[in-house]
Amino acid sequence: MRTLRITAIAAGVSVALAGGMGIAHADNIQDTIADVGAGVTLVAGSPTAGNAAIRLIGNSSGGDVDPNCNIDPGEAPLRLDIVTPAGVTANPDPLEITGCGTEFPVSFTASSTAESGTVTVAILSGPAGNGSYKNEVSIPITVTQPVPSNTKPTVAVTGVLDGATYEIGAVPSAACQVTDTEDGNGTTAAVISGTLSHGLGQQTATCDYTDAGGLHADTATAVYTIVDTGAPTISHSLSPSGGPNANGWYKQGVTVTFDCSDSGSGIASCLADGESGTSKVLSEGANQSVTGTATDWAGNTATDTASGINIDTTAPSVALSGGPAAGGSYYYGSAPAAPTCIASDALSGLDGSCVVSGGGTAVGTHSYTATATDLAGNENSATSSYSVLPWDLRGFYSPVNTGGVWNTVKGGATVPLKFEVFAASELTSTTAITGFTVKGVACPGASAPTDDVEFVTTGGTSLRYDSTAGQFIQNWQTPKRAGACYAVTMTTQDGSSLTANFLLK
Structure with missing residues (x-):
């Protein structure tokens, strides 16, 4: 028996021949047509072919006079029809086998609509010699879909520039610009890293991207610095808040307090001169001043001065x-x-x-x-x-009595009112006497003490100082009203007075 064997060879892979030459023993030679090797894998729509081989192996059987191969020299070839799955094309087809033991290559290509399946062969015609064939050709064909083409994407950092410096509060937003031919372009947020202190320092914007096909773009980064170049602001207030008086002076201590702010990195310190805080208390002094300093976390400074402060807390x-x-x-x-x-x-x-x-x-x-x-x-x-x-008044002297005694005198008589006035020394000028008053009063009851005036005179009534007697004398002529009572009062310039009561008879 002769065996026709077909060898399947994947594209680009070398397949060794299998089997050897048989020994003829009979006239009837039966060959086996067989494939050798694994199946063929094709890509649909690809011009790249997959290769296989078919060979005829001679067998001796039954003492055939043609002991080795059904195809003798000079005879027509064995013509085979290559039967392929739908959409798969074999080349050559038909295939001509011209001898035993030789591999006859066959290539296969798949159209875009090709289907997987098995390749077989059918004998179209054989050589003139006798013999039969056993067809063992069965080549698996696997058709795969083409892998879509995929271009490596690119990614770039946008918004911020590598090596740039930005003012705090005005840093652009960092983004990633993706360029991908197959999956489409797009923008994603960048990953921001880097530790800032009070919003200042260096940061890195990083962009990574992997497309749907698994291709990773080269990592893009941009390193930038955030700075604060703006000065802080500082102002002051004074306490008491009413300010100095109209003369520009305070009469109590003044507290100067500074207020600091910074829209960037913030205030690191806000100090009054020579103080560890924002306030300073001023005591006495003229034209005093206090300066405050604001410092932000970037080291920018600003100053403010409260001047012309006058303080006097001491009474004259x-x-x-x-x-x-x-x-x-x-x-x-x-x-x-x-x-x-x-x-x-x-x-x-x-x-x-x-x-x-x-x-x-x-x-x-x-x-x-x-x-x-x-x-x-x-x-x-x-x-x-x-x-x-007060002056020291002494009197009235005799004949007039004081001390609550009623002096009785005949109406119409003149009574001498005698007295002395002392102010450390005796006063002798009549100007010391303000005047005399006579006031009618109620007469006393029977029990009131009375005293007859022992001496009366009808001399002049003007006031005089008797230097011989060393006393003032004022003659008072009593009214001619028997039974009437009077109180006579002498008053001096200091407001002191002497009073005597009279009962006329």
Whole structure:
């Protein structure tokens, strides 16, 4: 028996021949037509062919006189029809086998609509010699769909530039621009990395992209720096908030407080001169100033100065000069003249003159007060008190009695009113006497003490000082009204007085 064997060879793969030459023993030679090797894989629509081979292997059988191969030299070839699955084309087809033991190649291509299946052969015609054939050709054909073409995508960082510097608060948004021929272009967000301190520092925008076919674009990065070049702002306020007085002075300590802000990296410090905080308290001094400094986290600074601050918390010094001695006592009419004022202020100066108020000449206790005010509004005063003593009145002397005694005298008679006035020393001028008053009063009851006036005279009624007797004398001519009662009062300039009661008969 002769075997026709077909060898299937994948494209680009070398397949060794299988089998050897048989020994002829009979006239009837049966060959086997067979394929050798694995199947063929084709890509639909691809011009690339897959290759196989078919060979005829001779067998001796039954003592055939043609012991080796059905195809003898000079005979016609064995013509085979290559039967393929739908859409698969064989070349050559038909295939001519011209001898045994030789591989006759066949290539296969698949159309875009080709289907997988099995290749077989059919004998179209054989050589003139006798013999039969056993057809063992069965070549598996696998048709695959073409792998779509895929171009490597690209990706680029947009929005920010590599090596660029951006102001804080004005950093563009970083994005990834994808260019992909097959999957389409697009934009995605960039991955931002890098640690910032107070919004400042270096950041990296990274873009990665893998397309639907698994191709990864080269990573794109952009490293940029965020800075703060803007200066902070600073302002100040003063407490008390009402400001200085009309003269430009405060009379209490002033607190200067600074307020700082920064729209970029923020405020790192806001300090008043020489302080660890935002405020500084000023005490006394003229034309003082305080400077505050604002520093942001980028090191930018700004300053603000509160100037021209005048503070005087000390009251002026003030004293009385001259005038009554403090705690002194003076008889009416002998108190010294009003004192003057002495004042000074070492810082802001006096606001106007020192003013003296108070005092008095009337009998009683009095005081003088000196008041001074400085330009800051501080006020100080000095006070001195003294007493004005009443005069010492003595009398009325005989023939008139006082002390609640009723003097009886004949109506129409003249009564001498005798008295003395002392102010440390005796006063002799009639100007010391303000006057005399006579007032009708109710007569006393029977139990009231009475005393007849022992001596009367009809002399003149004018007031005089009798230097011989050392006393004042005022003759009072009584009314001619028997049974009437009167109170006669002498008053001196200091307001002191002597009173005597009279009952006319």
